[in-house]
Amino acid sequence: MRLTLRVWRQRDAGAEGAMATYTVDGALPDMSFLELLDTLNEDLLLRGEDPVAFDHDCREGICGACSMVINGEPHGPERTTACQLHLRSFRDGDTIDVEPWRAAAFPVVRDLVVDRSALDRIIQAGGYISVPTGSAPEAHATPVAKPDADRAFEHAECIGCGACVAACPNGSAMLFTSAKVNHLNVLPQGAPERETRVLGMVAAMDEEGFGGCTLAGECATACPKGIPLPSIAAMNREWLRAARRTAG
Amino acid sequence: MALVTKAGRPPSALRAAWRSTIGKKTVMAVSGLVMLGFLVAHVAGNLKVFFGSEEFNAYGHWLRTVGAPVLHHGWALWALRLVLLAAVAAHGVSAYQLSRRAARARPTGYVHRRARTGYATRTMRWGGVILLLFLVWHILDLTTGTAHPGGFEQGRPYQNVVDTFSTWYGNAVYLLAMGAVGLHVRHGLWSAAQTLGAGSPARDRALRAAADATALVLTAGFVSVPVAVMTGVVS
Numbered sequence: 001m002r003l004t005l006r007v008w009r010q011r012d013a014g015a016e017g018a019m020a021t022y023t024v025d026g027a028l029p030d031m032s033f034l035e036l037l038d039t040l041n042e043d044l045l046l047r048g049e050d051p052v053a054f055d056h057d058c059r060e061g062i063c064g065a066c067s068m069v070i071n072g073e074p075h076g077p078e079r080t081t082a083c084q085l086h087l088r089s090f091r092d093g094d095t096i097d098v099e100p101w102r103a104a105a106f107p108v109v110r111d112l113v114v115d116r117s118a119l120d121r122i123i124q125a126g127g128y129i130s131v132p133t134g135s136a137p138e139a140h141a142t143p144v145a146k147p148d149a150d151r152a153f154e155h156a157e158c159i160g161c162g163a164c165v166a167a168c169p170n171g172s173a174m175l176f177t178s179a180k181v182n183h184l185n186v187l188p189q190g191a192p193e194r195e196t197r198v199l200g201m202v203a204a205m206d207e208e209g210f211g212g213c214t215l216a217g218e219c220a221t222a223c224p225k226g227i228p229l230p231s232i233a234a235m236n237r238e239w240l241r242a243a244r245r246t247a248g
Numbered sequence: 249m250a251l252v253t254k255a256g257r258p259p260s261a262l263r264a265a266w267r268s269t270i271g272k273k274t275v276m277a278v279s280g281l282v283m284l285g286f287l288v289a290h291v292a293g294n295l296k297v298f299f300g301s302e303e304f305n306a307y308g309h310w311l312r313t314v315g316a317p318v319l320h321h322g323w324a325l326w327a328l329r330l331v332l333l334a335a336v337a338a339h340g341v342s343a344y345q346l347s348r349r350a351a352r353a354r355p356t357g358y359v360h361r362r363a364r365t366g367y368a369t370r371t372m373r374w375g376g377v378i379l380l381l382f383l384v385w386h387i388l389d390l391t392t393g394t395a396h397p398g399g400f401e402q403g404r405p406y407q408n409v410v411d412t413f414s415t416w417y418g419n420a421v422y423l424l425a426m427g428a429v430g431l432h433v434r435h436g437l438w439s440a441a442q443t444l445g446a447g448s449p450a451r452d453r454a455l456r457a458a459a460d461a462t463a464l465v466l467t468a469g470f471v472s473v474p475v476a477v478m479t480g481v482v483s
């Protein structure tokens with residue numbers, strides 16, 4: 001396959017960036033999108049140019065590092081991560097635009113790499129449970145109803161990639177935050193901090209400069225893990241409940 | 249002195265809620281539902297135009313005498329107006345602040361643009377502004393009579409309505425605004441349900457259907473009046 005890539009190049013956080021055009025020959029349909037970038041970078045290195053900086057780690061769709069907007073869609077045209085996107089989703093001769101996540105809370109570090117520590121700070125504000133350390137507790141000591149376990153697991157799937165923010169027209173982190181809040185708030189282990197968790201995480205989310213939610217639904221369409229849009233309504237319910245309780 | 253000072257105290261729960269994006273959305277949802285409740289009553293009242301001028305004008309008169317003799321003439325109507333004014337203000341201020349915040353959250357756009365979200369969702373902000381402008385014109389036209397075509401007569405709303413919808417621009421402005429109301433309610437009602445925590449995967453289809461149906465019935469009801477005047481059914 002012969003593909004033309006238009007990639008966002010930006011030296012560092014303070015520099016002006018621009019799209020640069022490259023052609024990659026000999027790409028194969030079975031290559032992943034990151035392997036396409038590897039191939040491009042090999043070419044660039046041989047030519048003595050700077051390779052394109054991009055985040056990646058597991059390359060198997062579980063770490064959430066590989067952040068890039070491909071043809072206007074976070075993680076590209078398939079519902080998966082960029083590392084699990086294969087070139088068979090494109091046609092020979094295609095021109096593909098690759099850009100970094102765009103949000104004030106995700107400043108560009110270099111090229112396609114953005115700083116997503118704002119998401120970590122939201123987690124720090126309540127995305128944990130207080131448990132005594134020591135040996136593993138007996139598995140049946142705290143019974144969890146099957147539907148609750150399923151709901152918790154569905155939300156635990158969030159890999160913190162930030163595609164939801166990148167997709168949102170308001171740069172909102174509501175889907176991410178709702179995944180973290182719902183994951184812990186439906187479990188008995190998460191009950192002691194149920195109110196402070198949602199209030200703290202939403203406050204942290206607002207403080208990081210993410211936008212508000214208009215229920216546009218772009219986040220859930222972009223999410224590689226299928227976190228559903230109604231999870232936001234579930235978090236709103238938790239937030240309203242916590243706000244009422246702490247007020248009264 | 250044992251003075252209680254404000255400084256250093258945590259912000260009150262209400263202030264903290266207003267500062268939150270979810271709090272502002274809650275204000276939008278509640279004020280939007282208040283306005284929607286009014287619109288439903290309004291459209292039902294408008295349909296009385298089909299029962300003739302006497303009944304329609306009597307209905308307008310009743311709006312001013314309702315609550316008597318406990319309330320003075322017009323008090324109930326003014327109470328309603330104050331509630332609606334507060335709702336419009338709360339709704340508009342939250343919408344403005346959230347829109348500014350959204351613009352700040354995405355200072356740099358994407359080079360590769362694509363059509364995003366549905367039409368109703370994309371037009372919430374400008375649609376809302378159109379509704380606000382319409383509201384001002386609508387009040388000047390049919391409540392105060394300041395911008396009314398022909399001789400405005402207090403207490404004769406039937407004739408006033410016929411006058412307005414006998415002009416091409418009266419019809420044009422009104423039909424455009426009613427289209428905007430339909431779109432706004434379509435996304436707004438479903439959206440308010442999510443904001444107030446009523447959304448869930450199992451209920452999603454039902455909520456969307458309810459919002460679509462409400463929007464459709466509302467718009468059809470409002471639109472039927474100018475159409476009736478244009479076709480001579482009401483004259």
Ligand code: HEM
Pocket residue numbers: 213214215273274276277278279280281283284287336339340343369372373375376377379380432433435436437439440441443444
């Ligand atoms: C004064 C003119 C108006 C403006 C500027 C305005 C603007 C907006 C905006 C920007 C939103 C947020 C959209 C979103 O989050 O996706 C919204 C939502 C909403 N609007 Fe309006 N609007 C206006 C009038 C109305 C009216 C007359 C109604 C009554 C039918 C209404 C009902 C709603 C509802 C129910 C919502 C949903 C609240 C939520 O998202 O939870 N709005 N409006």
Ligand code: SF4
Pocket residue numbers: 064157158159160161162163164165175176179219222223224225226227
């Ligand atoms: S909710 Fe989905 S899109 Fe957002 S960070 Fe989690 S996995 Fe990524």
Ligand code: FES
Pocket residue numbers: 055056057058059060061062063064065066081082083084
């Ligand atoms: S590199 Fe880990 S999810 Fe893509």
